[in-house]
Amino acid sequence: MAKARCGRILGEDTYIEEEDTTTLYFINNLRAYQAVLAALKALDQDICHDGCSLPSTVNKVIKRLGKLKNDLKASDVAAKEKESLLSKINSFLADANRLPQDTSQTCRKSAGECKIGPGCFATGTLSLIDITEPKAPKI
Amino acid sequence: MQTEVLNNQVQGLNIVLGALQAATGEICKNCIGLEGAKTKVGKMVKKLGMDLDAASISCEKTKADLQARIDSLSKAAEELKVAEECECQKTAGNCKLGEMCFINAEIDLMKLVK
Numbered sequence: 388m389a390k391a392r393c394g395r396i397l398g399e400d401t402y403i404e405e406e407d408t409t410t411l412y413f414i415n416n417l418r419a420y421q422a423v424l425a426a427l428k429a430l431d432q433d434i435c436h437d438g439c440s441l442p443s444t445v446n447k448v449i450k451r452l453g454k455l456k457n458d459l460k461a462s463d464v465a466a467k468e469k470e471s472l473l474s475k476i477n478s479f480l481a482d483a484n485r486l487p488q489d490t491s492q493t494c495r496k497s498a499g500e501c502k503i504g505p506g507c508f509a510t511g512t513l514s515l516i517d518i519t520e521p522k523a524p525k526i
Numbered sequence: 527m528q529t530e531v532l533n534n535q536v537q538g539l540n541i542v543l544g545a546l547q548a549a550t551g552e553i554c555k556n557c558i559g560l561e562g563a564k565t566k567v568g569k570m571v572k573k574l575g576m577d578l579d580a581a582s583i584s585c586e587k588t589k590a591d592l593q594a595r596i597d598s599l600s601k602a603a604e605e606l607k608v609a610e611e612c613e614c615q616k617t618a619g620n621c622k623l624g625e626m627c628f629i630n631a632e633i634d635l636m637k638l639v640k
Binding site for chain 2: 403
């Protein structure tokens with residue numbers, strides 16, 4: 388069956404067979420994590436570096452990537468694609484692990500430094516994952 | 527107050543540009559979504575520069591720091607690599623994300639700034 392291109396993750400084009408929604412689920416999630424990690428790296432250069440929301444979000448990303456990895460391992464995604472996607476998850480996990488994870492620091496709003504309003508850039512970046520479709524397959 | 531507003535905008539645009547830079551390595555590089563976002567962010571940064579010029583900020587150092595950050599954002603926006611000929615990657619059959627669009631969601635991060 389012919390394969391169609393459906394994204395580029397870490398500089399490598401990704402392809403799926405038509406109606407292979409399980410593989411597409413993992414690819415689209417990784418496309419989202421690519422954007423989320425870029426935004427979190429930008430945040431790490433901001434006052435968020437000294438706060439607690441960025442580390443909390445990083446911990447969530449690490450946890451979610453870990454779950455995605457386990458789900459991918461347990462899925463019926465073809466072996467070659469599975470191996471390729473797992474290496475990308477490992478790369479994102481390594482990236483995430485280089486970001487702050489100590490949540491004991493004071494929230495920059497509480498410290499009086501962050502004045503963006505009720506929202507939060509760190510938690511807001513997670514919305515990029517929530518917009519992906521298809522939803523998680525039953526594994 | 528003026529400094530605070532400008533600073534919040536700078537913070538927001540810094541994150542948006544970080545995410546958009548990642549999108550240039552994606553299929554979004556050939557997408558009108560990213561092409562439009564580049565124009566939009568470029569205009570936002572330009573407006574920010576004009577707002578800073580018009581602001582009555584007494585501390586010269588604060589003003590100079592903000593100007594330097596805006597200049598850096600302007601450079602980052604200009605350097606976003608977009609293909610010469612773009613088309614929506616959903617229409618082209620390459621982006622199968624669903625209803626939503628990463629680029630629009632990244633621009634929407636600016637809505638967090640009140």
